[in-house]
Amino acid sequence: MPSLTAPYAPPHLSPSPTQEKLDYAELAVIDLSKAQDAQGRAELAVQVSQAMQTHGFFYVVNHGYTSAQTDRMFDIADVPFSAVESDEKLLYTAKMKENGSYQGYKPKSYWHIDNGVHDQLEHYNINRDVTKRQHPEAVRPFLGEIEAFARHVHFNVLHPVLRLLALGLELPEDALVDLHGFSSVGETYVRFMKYYPRSEEDELKTKNVWLKGHSDFGTITVLYSQPVAGLQILGQDGQWKWIKHIENALVINAGDALEFLSGGYYRATIHRVVQPPVDQQNYTRLGLFYFAMTDDQVKLVPFSESPVLQRVSITPRFNDADAPTMEAWRKGRTSAYGQSQLKATGEGKVEEEVINGVVVKHYN
Numbered sequence: 001m002p003s004l005t006a007p008y009a010p011p012h013l014s015p016s017p018t019q020e021k022l023d024y025a026e027l028a029v030i031d032l033s034k035a036q037d038a039q040g041r042a043e044l045a046v047q048v049s050q051a052m053q054t055h056g057f058f059y060v061v062n063h064g065y066t067s068a069q070t071d072r073m074f075d076i077a078d079v080p081f082s083a084v085e086s087d088e089k090l091l092y093t094a095k096m097k098e099n100g101s102y103q104g105y106k107p108k109s110y111w112h113i114d115n116g117v118h119d120q121l122e123h124y125n126i127n128r129d130v131t132k133r134q135h136p137e138a139v140r141p142f143l144g145e146i147e148a149f150a151r152h153v154h155f156n157v158l159h160p161v162l163r164l165l166a167l168g169l170e171l172p173e174d175a176l177v178d179l180h181g182f183s184s185v186g187e188t189y190v191r192f193m194k195y196y197p198r199s200e201e202d203e204l205k206t207k208n209v210w211l212k213g214h215s216d217f218g219t220i221t222v223l224y225s226q227p228v229a230g231l232q233i234l235g236q237d238g239q240w241k242w243i244k245h246i247e248n249a250l251v252i253n254a255g256d257a258l259e260f261l262s263g264g265y266y267r268a269t270i271h272r273v274v275q276p277p278v279d280q281q282n283y284t285r286l287g288l289f290y291f292a293m294t295d296d297q298v299k300l301v302p303f304s305e306s307p308v309l310q311r312v313s314i315t316p317r318f319n320d321a322d323a324p325t326m327e328a329w330r331k332g333r334t335s336a337y338g339q340s341q342l343k344a345t346g347e348g349k350v351e352e353e354v355i356n357g358v359v360v361k362h363y364n
């Protein structure tokens with residue numbers, strides 16, 4: 001709840017959800033309030049494990065933030081875009097290619113989508129330690145709230161989810177939590193993201209793709225559900241399904257690092273963003289995320305002591321000796337994404353690039 005002393009952020013007006021009948025993915029809804037006792041965690045672990053082995057995505061409700069608290073974070077999320085002039089944005093642009101890091105702005109048009117068309121979205125990324133870098137003047141009054149938000153997601157969402165995932169592997173509950181220290185060296189960060197409507201020509205040339213199909217490179221991504229449809233996930237049947245908006249819910253998915261740590265048992269599902277349906281086509285689309293990674297020095301090898309992984313046949317992506325650390329993987333993915341010359345394969349639908357010796361696929 002904004003208190004009387006909280007700095008003013010213009011209210012972000014959230015549009016009505018689409019009325020279009022879309023082909024939605026049927027994802028599990030995890031009630032996180034049940035994770036408070038061991039019995040509840042055991043039950044949720046079964047659901048979460050199942051979800052991560054199939055869709056790689058699930059919803060979380062009862063995560064501890066009221067709708068008003070979430071709304072306030074969306075108001076703040078718009079500040080780096082609406083309240084900062086382009087000259088000042090330039091000073092805080094992320095050095096993605098040089099440093100392999102998104103910290104700061106990812107400017108519009110940085111990524112190539114298709115047929116010479118570049119993206120029309122910008123994001124602003126803030127490490128959970130908000131003091132690590134300087135921020136635009138308009139963002140500074142909100143840093144305390146942004147850090148409190150990061151702490152909330154880290155301890156009340158990320159860690160509980162990681163405990164369920166560890167239980168799903170029959171590991172000690174804190175096996176994954178221990179790799180995700182809030183104060184450790186690592187890049188886990190808050191992202192604000194804004195998509196802008198595009199020209200008809202760009203829509204045609206990209207077949208309506210706004211953000212190409214990709215897997216996230218960390219362990220867990222926490223996405224705050226918002227009403228402008230566009231996010232789709234690639235099902236095991238090869239079909240794209242839409243993600244439905246649920247008021248004040250979170251959409252959680254696994255990234256590469258969790259896939260590596262679980263020998264592929266938990267899936268880093270490919271997802272993308274496409275043009276919203278007709279009744280939402282003139283809207284901007286504002287996103288609020290927490291991208292979690294393990295601590296930088298963690299080597300991304302499977303938990304071979306997991307009785308579950310011993311029972312099922314897993315397919316590690318690397319020989320243990322060649323496995324990258326979290327730091328190497330995130331830097332490699334960040335510096336190459338949307339920049340490297342991709343090689344079209346098959347019918348031109350999948351493109352591949354090699355990062356740290358591993359083939360990474362991009363889907364149109």
Ligand SMILES: O=C(O)CCC(=O)C(=O)O
Nearest residue numbers: 193211216231271273287
């Ligand atoms: O905007 C969205 O809904 C998803 C964005 C996304 O997949 C990403 O930033 O990695």
Ligand SMILES: [Fe+2]
Nearest residue numbers: 214215216271
């Ligand atoms: Fe993503």
